[in-house]
Structures are given as C-alpha cells and as structure tokens.
Amino acid sequence: MRPFDLSFRYKLPIWGGLLIVLSVAAVSSAMLLKAYEDLQRDVRISAEALGGALSKTLFSHLLHDDVWRAYEQINAVYRAGHVEDPILPEAIFVVGPVGEIVVSTAPETLPMLADLDSLGPGYAELARALDRQSGAGSELHDFATAQQRFIVFPIREEYAQLGTLVLAYSRDVYLPRFRAQALHGALIGLLVLAVLLPINAYWGGRMAVPLVELARRMERVVRSHGQDETELPRTRYPYRDELGQLFLAYDAMLAEMRQKALLERELLQTERLGAIGRLASGIAHEVNNPLGGMLMALDTLRQRGEAPPSVMKTLDMLERGLKQIQEIVAALLVQTRGQSRPLTADDLEDVRTLIHSQVLNKSQRLDWRVELPAGILPPAAACRQILINLLLNAVQATAEQGHISVQVAARSGGLAIVVANQAPPIPQERLEHLFEPFVSGREGGTGLGLWVTYQIARQLGGRIVANCADGEVRFEVWLPLENAT
Amino acid sequence: MNVSSRETASLARRRLLGGLGGLVLGAALPRVASSAPRSSISVGFTPAFVHDQHALLGDWRRHMERTLGLHVEIKQRDSYRETMDLLRLKQLDFAWVCDYPFLMLKDLVRLLAVPVYKGQPLYRSYIIVPAGNRGLHVESIKDLKNSVFAYADPLSNTGYLYPRYAIQQMGEDPRDFFRKTFFTWSHKKVVEAVALGIAQGGAVDSYVWESLEQIDPALTRRTRIVERSPEYGFPPFVAHRDTPPGLFEQVRGFLLGMHLDPVGVDLLKRLNLDGFVKGDVRLYDGVARMMHAFGEA
Structure with a gap:
C-alpha cells in the first residue's frame, strides 16, 4: 500500500503532526537564529566598549614602552571576576608597528616580540589586514584560516599610532551560551509538541471517523444499489460544515436510489401485467368467436327438438361447459367501457349491505369511512366491482372476529379506496405476482379477483398497490377524478 | 669615599635641587626647617617588599604611634623614584629604601637602621x-x-x-x-x-x-x-638629614627594640625579618662598586 492510500484515520493525524512538528521546528530555528545574532551583537558591543577603553589607556603605556603596565591593563579584564563570561575575548594582545606581539594575555601561544607571520596562517592574514588598516575605528576580521575572530582597535592619539589592540574571540565562544539557549528552546518546543500532538491526534480521529464510516457505506451502496442500507445516524456528525453536508447528501442519495428502485420494480410489474393482459384478452377474443358460434349452434339444435332425450342431455352438458368457458373468458376480458354513470354514496352503501351478512358470519368488525370528494367521480360499476372484490378477499383472509377497514377519500387529485384487514403478511415472492391471473391465495379461488381489480384500475388510468405492515394487509387503489377513459 | 666621588654626588644633588627648587620651596621647606618639637612624622615605603600588604602597614603605623607617642603618616608609592622624589622634596622624615637609591641619596639621608634577614643584614x-x-x-x-x-x-x-x-x-x-x-x-x-x-x-x-x-x-x-x-647590604631605613637628632634617635630606638616587644615581634614575623641593627654604610660598598662600574658613583 502506498503512503497516500492510508486511511484518513491515520493520514489526518500524521499530516497534522508533521505540520505541527515542522512549525515548532521552524519557530524554534528562527528564535535560535535570533538568539545567535543577538549573542553576536552582544559580543560586538561588549568588544567595542572594552577595546575602546583599553586602547585609550594603552596609548600612554606604549608611549613609555611600559609593557608590564600594558600587560596588567589588558590582563585586568580577566581579573575582574567574570572569567566565565562567554563574551570575554579568549586573548587580548597588542601588535606593534612592524607586526610583532608587544604584549599578550596568552604569552605561551603569543610570546612577546613574536612575529605575527610566524604564528600561523590566521595570524599571518591578520598581519596583512593590519598593514592595510588605515581608519581610526575598530574593524572585525574573520578569516577562514584563523581559529578566532579578531576585533582590532588602533592605539592612537591624533595622528600617532603606536600599535594595534587585538581582541581575539574564539569561534566557539558562543557555544556554551548558545547550547544552553538551544536546550531551553528545545524543551519549550517539546512541551508545545506534548500539548499539541495529542490534541491533533484526537481532532484528526474525530474528523476521520465519520469520513471513514461514510466511505464504507458508500462502498456498500455502490455494491448493493442502496438496498439494505440505513440512513446515517444524525448523532454521528451533527454539524453543518462540508462533512455534515456530505452526510445529508448521502442520505438524500440513498432515498433517491430507493425511490428509483421502487419505481423500476413497479414499472417492471406493470409491463409484465400489461403483457399478460394483452395475451389474455387476445386469447379471450379468439376463443369468444368460436364459442359464440358453438352456443348458437347448440341453441338451434335444441329449438328444433328433433334430438332424442339422451342427445338432449349431452347437449345440456355441452352447453354448461361452454357457458363456464364463456364466464372465464368474460372475466379475463375485463371491459369498463360504456359504463358512464359516476359513483355515488348510494353505490358504496349497496356494497356495504351486500357484504354485511358475510362479515356477520365470521363475527368480524368492519370499520367504514367514506368521504366522497366533489367533482366527476369514476364510473360506479367499476368502483363497485373493485370494492366488492377487495372486500370479499379481505373477509376470506381475515380470521373470525378480525378487523377490516374501508376508507374512501380524496387523495392527490383522485379517489383513494383503501381496504385493510388483519392478516399475516403476504410473502414477498407472492406479492410480486399478486395481480397476475390464476394466482390464488386460497383453496377454491379462481385467482381472477385481483387480476380483474387490477385491470379495472389500470383501464381507468389509476393504480393499485398492496403492502403488508403492522399485522395488516393493505390494498390501496387510486383512481383519477377527471380522466374516466 | 674619595673626594672626586663626593664632588660628583654633591654636584648631582645641586643639580637635582636646582631642578626641583620651585616645588621644594612651596610646601616642604617650612615644615622641616622649623626646630619646634615635632608632633608628627612621615615614613615612606617603597614597593620593595610590603607593597601589597596594606593591613601590615596599618598595624605598623599604629604600633609606631603607640610606642613613640607621635602621629605617624605612612606614604606609599608605586616606584623607588617616587619615594626618592618625596625625600628630595622633604616630604618624608624617614623612608625604607633600596640600597641603590640609598647610595644615590647618601648626601640627603642618613642610615637609620638595617633590617636583619635570616640572621644577617644582607640579601642578594x-x-x-x-x-x-x-x-x-x-x-x-x-x-x-x-x-x-x-x-x-x-x-x-x-x-x-x-x-x-x-x-x-x-x-x-x-x-x-x-x-x-x-x-x-x-x-x-x-x-x-x-x-x-x-x-x-x-x-x-x-x-x-x-x-x-x-x-x-x-x-x-x-x-x-x-x-x-653575592650578598649586599639589606635595603635600609634612612632618615632625612634635616631630621632633628632627638627624633632620629627616638625612631632608631624604636626600630632596634622592635624584636623585644610582642607586637613588634609579630610585625617582624609578618615581614619575615628578625629585627634591626644600626648597620654601617660600609655594608653597601659592594653596591657602590657596581655603581662605579657604570660610572654612577
């Protein structure tokens, strides 16, 4: 796995931690650099003060060639009790006019009268620099070849220069003080890190956990097309920032996917039922024509009265069989055309009266609520048949003393007829084929009741759905008000 | 000491006094010239030995004051030259000087006493x-x-x-x-x-x-x-030739008796000396010979 493929759960804290460490390091470095510069400036200022004062008094000693007093003068710097002061020069010496050491605080390395040129490349370079020096002010010499930095002060009064005072500062004079400051800075940095890093880890984790969950859910959604997936709990991330918006978008997407899947399923069912309907009515028409002929022929034969009684008996049998075929075919050929009288409240009361005895037989309770809307209602015959079919089914499916409810009301610019009854839920696979012909839920049923109901609803431009919830089976029929085709 | 060397020293003295005359007349002359009994004396110390021992000098001064009943002023200078100048200016009654300046100033000062170091008034x-x-x-x-x-x-x-x-x-x-x-x-x-x-x-x-x-x-x-x-006479205590004889003897007595009283013994011990003797100017003949070799005496 590449580092950038890491989960946000780790990536966020790591990136945050890196940034914090970098920031702390950058700030610390800047402060250290400043401290270093300050230290250098301090040394320079201290050197200027020291060298300025020394070079004035040294003039008189050099004038009298009093090297011992000159030595006591420069050595007094170290006797004042601040020997450990890091900004004191490592050595102080006076260089004479021909580049020789007149006196020094380090006689072992810089003996009196020694030629600067003979003391090593750093001092030789200093000697050349002193030859070039012309001004009355101090100068800083920093040679790569020298182990020390030199700050030189001409020992002069008016135009007479008797020598040059040199303060030699060790290159690592700053080191002890600088090291102490660096240590101090590092400790503060570590303290800041000790505070910030856990906060960062907590914050990163907090940011990452909802993201990680969202990513996992998205992956599942893509695989299962939004089925079996629940909305994200609002408590997981109750804020309105981009992440919160992402959560809302996820929920919206989930709802849309579900809606789409439902629509697709409905469309599929509708198409299947349509195909079955076309097939059924095609067969019914083809069967109806010869059937009509056969019944007519039978009728003619019987009216002639020429056939012996045994044949007449056979004819009756044939006629009964053909009549049964005719009824079935008629049932398949659902026909709503020509029924132009709109539904009235009386029609519904008729249905209630018709079903009443059956409900009483099973001691069932019937809850009847009807509120007819104004406007042109759907055809009465169709509505009556739909209601009777559904009610008969309900009475059959409901146990004794069970509860049945009927609700007729206006809904979404149409008329809703809802029949619900107490019953165990219908299995999903049966639910999908519920409105197909010859699918019966019980012994002795033709399996045409719901098929007819469905065909009527469709022909009127409405729809019918069945669902099961809370121990109830519920059929909802919706019919448009002004489109009675 | 032969005539010619005395003449030379005398000449040198005159030259010096002439050069410093302006200064001498101002402050020093009236005091030394007066013959009235003295209530205070001034003693000069050179950096020969005790330069850094101010406490010792303070004790020395107190002891001297108690013993002599006089106010004693100690004058300390950074170089022999300055002490010699003070003598020439008559700012000092007594001084502890090196043997070499003693000989240079022998017309101006008298030998008062010589310290005894390790049993002898000698050093090298x-x-x-x-x-x-x-x-x-x-x-x-x-x-x-x-x-x-x-x-x-x-x-x-x-x-x-x-x-x-x-x-x-x-x-x-x-x-x-x-x-x-x-x-x-x-x-x-x-x-x-x-x-x-x-x-x-x-x-x-x-x-x-x-x-x-x-x-x-x-x-x-x-x-x-x-x-x-070789050994030479130890740096002596000298008195200005103008010092009244009574005072000269009084101070010499103080020095010669130092080793006899406890405070004096303690001071001598701190000075790493045994005591004082009158001494003789011949102790310094060796120094005079060396000076002669450089044409100075």
Whole structure:
C-alpha cells in the first residue's frame, strides 16, 4: 500500500503532526537564529566598549614602552571576576608597528616580540589586514584560516599610532551560551509538541471517523444499489460544515436510489401485467368467436327438438361447459367501457349491505369511512366491482372476529379506496405476482379477483398497490377524478 | 669615599635641587626647617617588599604611634623614584629604601637602621627563569642572551643594577644583551612575569622571592633560580638629614627594640625579618662598586 492510500484515520493525524512538528521546528530555528545574532551583537558591543577603553589607556603605556603596565591593563579584564563570561575575548594582545606581539594575555601561544607571520596562517592574514588598516575605528576580521575572530582597535592619539589592540574571540565562544539557549528552546518546543500532538491526534480521529464510516457505506451502496442500507445516524456528525453536508447528501442519495428502485420494480410489474393482459384478452377474443358460434349452434339444435332425450342431455352438458368457458373468458376480458354513470354514496352503501351478512358470519368488525370528494367521480360499476372484490378477499383472509377497514377519500387529485384487514403478511415472492391471473391465495379461488381489480384500475388510468405492515394487509387503489377513459 | 666621588654626588644633588627648587620651596621647606618639637612624622615605603600588604602597614603605623607617642603618616608609592622624589622634596622624615637609591641619596639621608634577614643584614639578587620546559636550557644569565628580561625597577639593586653589572662583567653590553627588557615596578611582579612566561628571565630580590615562597609557593614554584648574586647590604631605613637628632634617635630606638616587644615581634614575623641593627654604610660598598662600574658613583 502506498503512503497516500492510508486511511484518513491515520493520514489526518500524521499530516497534522508533521505540520505541527515542522512549525515548532521552524519557530524554534528562527528564535535560535535570533538568539545567535543577538549573542553576536552582544559580543560586538561588549568588544567595542572594552577595546575602546583599553586602547585609550594603552596609548600612554606604549608611549613609555611600559609593557608590564600594558600587560596588567589588558590582563585586568580577566581579573575582574567574570572569567566565565562567554563574551570575554579568549586573548587580548597588542601588535606593534612592524607586526610583532608587544604584549599578550596568552604569552605561551603569543610570546612577546613574536612575529605575527610566524604564528600561523590566521595570524599571518591578520598581519596583512593590519598593514592595510588605515581608519581610526575598530574593524572585525574573520578569516577562514584563523581559529578566532579578531576585533582590532588602533592605539592612537591624533595622528600617532603606536600599535594595534587585538581582541581575539574564539569561534566557539558562543557555544556554551548558545547550547544552553538551544536546550531551553528545545524543551519549550517539546512541551508545545506534548500539548499539541495529542490534541491533533484526537481532532484528526474525530474528523476521520465519520469520513471513514461514510466511505464504507458508500462502498456498500455502490455494491448493493442502496438496498439494505440505513440512513446515517444524525448523532454521528451533527454539524453543518462540508462533512455534515456530505452526510445529508448521502442520505438524500440513498432515498433517491430507493425511490428509483421502487419505481423500476413497479414499472417492471406493470409491463409484465400489461403483457399478460394483452395475451389474455387476445386469447379471450379468439376463443369468444368460436364459442359464440358453438352456443348458437347448440341453441338451434335444441329449438328444433328433433334430438332424442339422451342427445338432449349431452347437449345440456355441452352447453354448461361452454357457458363456464364463456364466464372465464368474460372475466379475463375485463371491459369498463360504456359504463358512464359516476359513483355515488348510494353505490358504496349497496356494497356495504351486500357484504354485511358475510362479515356477520365470521363475527368480524368492519370499520367504514367514506368521504366522497366533489367533482366527476369514476364510473360506479367499476368502483363497485373493485370494492366488492377487495372486500370479499379481505373477509376470506381475515380470521373470525378480525378487523377490516374501508376508507374512501380524496387523495392527490383522485379517489383513494383503501381496504385493510388483519392478516399475516403476504410473502414477498407472492406479492410480486399478486395481480397476475390464476394466482390464488386460497383453496377454491379462481385467482381472477385481483387480476380483474387490477385491470379495472389500470383501464381507468389509476393504480393499485398492496403492502403488508403492522399485522395488516393493505390494498390501496387510486383512481383519477377527471380522466374516466 | 674619595673626594672626586663626593664632588660628583654633591654636584648631582645641586643639580637635582636646582631642578626641583620651585616645588621644594612651596610646601616642604617650612615644615622641616622649623626646630619646634615635632608632633608628627612621615615614613615612606617603597614597593620593595610590603607593597601589597596594606593591613601590615596599618598595624605598623599604629604600633609606631603607640610606642613613640607621635602621629605617624605612612606614604606609599608605586616606584623607588617616587619615594626618592618625596625625600628630595622633604616630604618624608624617614623612608625604607633600596640600597641603590640609598647610595644615590647618601648626601640627603642618613642610615637609620638595617633590617636583619635570616640572621644577617644582607640579601642578594636571584636571576630566575620559568620552571619547566621553557626555562630548561638556561643555566646562567649568559644563556638568556637575546631573550625578554624583566627588571624590577630602574632604581633597584637586585632587580636592575646587579644583573646589568653581571652582564657587564661577562664583557657584554647590558643595553643590547637582551632582545627586550621591561620594568614591572615591583619584585613580586617580576616573579609573576617570569612565572606567566611573559619574560624568559628576571632579576628579583632574594628576600622577596623567599618571602613569596612562604606566602604563595604555587607562584614561586613556577620559577627556577639559575643564578645567585653575592650578598649586599639589606635595603635600609634612612632618615632625612634635616631630621632633628632627638627624633632620629627616638625612631632608631624604636626600630632596634622592635624584636623585644610582642607586637613588634609579630610585625617582624609578618615581614619575615628578625629585627634591626644600626648597620654601617660600609655594608653597601659592594653596591657602590657596581655603581662605579657604570660610572654612577
């Protein structure tokens, strides 16, 4: 796995931690650099003060060639009790006019009268620099070849220069003080890190956990097309920032996917039922024509009265069989055309009266609520048949003393007829084929009741759905008000 | 002392007095000239031995005041030259000076008493070099040719006159025998300069070096004595010739009796001395010979 493929759960804290460490390091470095510069400036200022004062008094000693007093003068710097002061020069010496050491605080390395040129490349370079020096002010010499930095002060009064005072500062004079400051800075940095890093880890984790969950859910959604997936709990991330918006978008997407899947399923069912309907009515028409002929022929034969009684008996049998075929075919050929009288409240009361005895037989309770809307209602015959079919089914499916409810009301610019009854839920696979012909839920049923109901609803431009919830089976029929085709 | 040398000294004195006349007339003359009984005296100390021991001088002064019943003023100066100037200006009644300036001033001062050091009123000059590698090759002052050399004071016998005399005796010219010379203006600092390696050699008073050996052995251990001079008369206490005889005897008595009373003994002990004797100017003939060799006496 590449580092950038890491989960946000780790990536966020790591990136945050890196940034914090970098920031702390950058700030610390800047402060250290400043401290270093300050230290250098301090040394320079201290050197200027020291060298300025020394070079004035040294003039008189050099004038009298009093090297011992000159030595006591420069050595007094170290006797004042601040020997450990890091900004004191490592050595102080006076260089004479021909580049020789007149006196020094380090006689072992810089003996009196020694030629600067003979003391090593750093001092030789200093000697050349002193030859070039012309001004009355101090100068800083920093040679790569020298182990020390030199700050030189001409020992002069008016135009007479008797020598040059040199303060030699060790290159690592700053080191002890600088090291102490660096240590101090590092400790503060570590303290800041000790505070910030856990906060960062907590914050990163907090940011990452909802993201990680969202990513996992998205992956599942893509695989299962939004089925079996629940909305994200609002408590997981109750804020309105981009992440919160992402959560809302996820929920919206989930709802849309579900809606789409439902629509697709409905469309599929509708198409299947349509195909079955076309097939059924095609067969019914083809069967109806010869059937009509056969019944007519039978009728003619019987009216002639020429056939012996045994044949007449056979004819009756044939006629009964053909009549049964005719009824079935008629049932398949659902026909709503020509029924132009709109539904009235009386029609519904008729249905209630018709079903009443059956409900009483099973001691069932019937809850009847009807509120007819104004406007042109759907055809009465169709509505009556739909209601009777559904009610008969309900009475059959409901146990004794069970509860049945009927609700007729206006809904979404149409008329809703809802029949619900107490019953165990219908299995999903049966639910999908519920409105197909010859699918019966019980012994002795033709399996045409719901098929007819469905065909009527469709022909009127409405729809019918069945669902099961809370121990109830519920059929909802919706019919448009002004489109009675 | 022969006539010609006396004449020379007298001439020198006159020249000096003439040069300083303006100054002398101002403040000093009236006091010394008065013959009235003195209620106070001034004593001059040079940096010969006790320069850094102010407490000792304070005690010395108190002891002297108690014993003599006089107010004593101690005048301390940084170099022999300044003490000599004070004597010439008659600012001092008594002074502890080096034997070399004593001889230079012998027409101006009288020998009062000579300290006794290690049983004798004598001391000598030591030629010292740094201990360890840096001074390893030096066996005598001869080996210090072309080196850096520290003298104590241009008016010191053991720290200036003797080493130059020794060089002259070797047939060399002391003015260019060393590559470089300088004065430290005190014997103790000669030891320091040599110990630190600022000078490769130095000339020091044996009394100072040996006293330092007791007080600060770490310092003297960093030096090594390569040559010891013959003995010379110890730096004496002198009195100005104008000092009234009564006062002269009173102070001499104080010095000669110091070793007899406990406070005096304690002071002598701190000075690393045994006591004082009257002494004789002939003690300093050796110094006079060396001065003569340089045409000074």
